[in-house]
Amino acid sequence: MxxxxxxxxxxxxxxxxxxxxxxxxxxxxxxxxxxxxxxxxxxxxxxxxxxxxxxxxxxxxxxxxxxxxxxxxxxxxxxxxxxxxxxxxxxxxRYPKKVRELKALEDRAVELLLYSNHNIHRLLQTPEYAKALFETRQPPSSTDVVERETAGRMARKTIYHRDPAPMLGFVQEQVTLERPIGGRMVLRRQLEHMLEIAEFRNVTLQVMPTDREDHAGMQGLIEVLKFADGTGVGRSEGAFNGRPVSNLRDLRILELRYGMIRAQALTPRESLAFIERMLGEL
CATH class of the missing domain: 1.10.260.40 (lambda repressor-like DNA-binding domains)
Structure with missing residues (x-):
């Protein structure tokens, strides 16, 4: 066998x-x-x-x-x-516990504000990119763990098919679009996938250029999920010791920081043109 x-x-x-x-x-x-x-x-x-x-x-x-x-x-x-x-x-x-918990929150959210500075955000990843990303871990994860983590990450993408659909705002650092995780062909498919996702009316995708002198995102990743009852949950690597927060004051701080990042990034139209130029150079 x-x-x-x-x-x-x-x-x-x-x-x-x-x-x-x-x-x-x-x-x-x-x-x-x-x-x-x-x-x-x-x-x-x-x-x-x-x-x-x-x-x-x-x-x-x-x-x-x-x-x-x-x-x-x-x-x-x-x-x-x-x-x-x-x-x-x-x-x-089969999905890891942490994935099930995240997906439960995402399934409730009516709006998601997402800024990624190290990797392409999980909700934008293709299976090939996600798998390659998990395979970069050191010490290496087993094949079984990589497969399970990849499957769990892909399961969260059902968020795009919810009705009513939540609003999703992504801001990606330019470097995350340039690092060829998994190789050039994996990166090419990943960028093409992002362009496809950006066509959804409930999705806004922006790129933060590396040459920006003013940058409100230097403290790292930001994720804010808002729920229909007015509550929410958020986290940032550079705030509140990286712990999830849900009180209105802390959420407001993250929202303000995210709003500044979004204002400093390329517009959605400029961002899509930027990604298309990258594809032309691959």
Missing amino acids: SSEGVDEAGWDLEPGDESAPLVEAVGRLVKFCREATGMRVADLADAMGYGEDMIRKIERGARIPRPEFLEQADELLNAGGRLKWFMEDMRRA
Whole structure:
């Protein structure tokens, strides 16, 4: 059995993950259905194209099964849809806890103010760019962790398809558009993707040129999420010790700083022209 096939069975459960009880229950259900048909672990592993150890890890709740695994197992074990029922739950469970928490906030937000000075913002990244970014970590993350983190990041991009759509304002440092994370072709596709996202009526994308003498963003990343009830949450690397804040006074400070950054950046039209020129030079 190839390691590639084994890896495709699912994702290792993180210690302390709040999804553990559900994952363990699904694992017990897989085992129950397997034993009900008289199949051994080896029989199921062979039929599905996975290693025996991987099947055992899923059955004891140590590994989150992929939705595709549950769909295939449901048919092989004549489970009558009982395993398929949990496909969406396992799809959500695979995302790291911090990603689920961020996505819950983003799903509530009616406006997002986002300034990135080191990497292209997570909500703008392509899968290839995000994967390459995770692969730059030192010490290196495992292939499983990189895949799980990338999938979680891509899941957050459902924000673009919400109805009603939230307003999203992005300001990107010029250097983030120039650093070829993953290589020139990955960067090219990333810039093309940003131009596509910028076509949405609820999205504003601006570039902060490197040659600006006055720059209100020297204290680093800023993210402010506003909710329909008038509350919000924000954070900045250079304010409040980097901790998330939600009181109106602190949020106002971040909003004012972001507003100045946006005023100092290129206009949206100038920014898109700038990105198009970069593409022409790649």
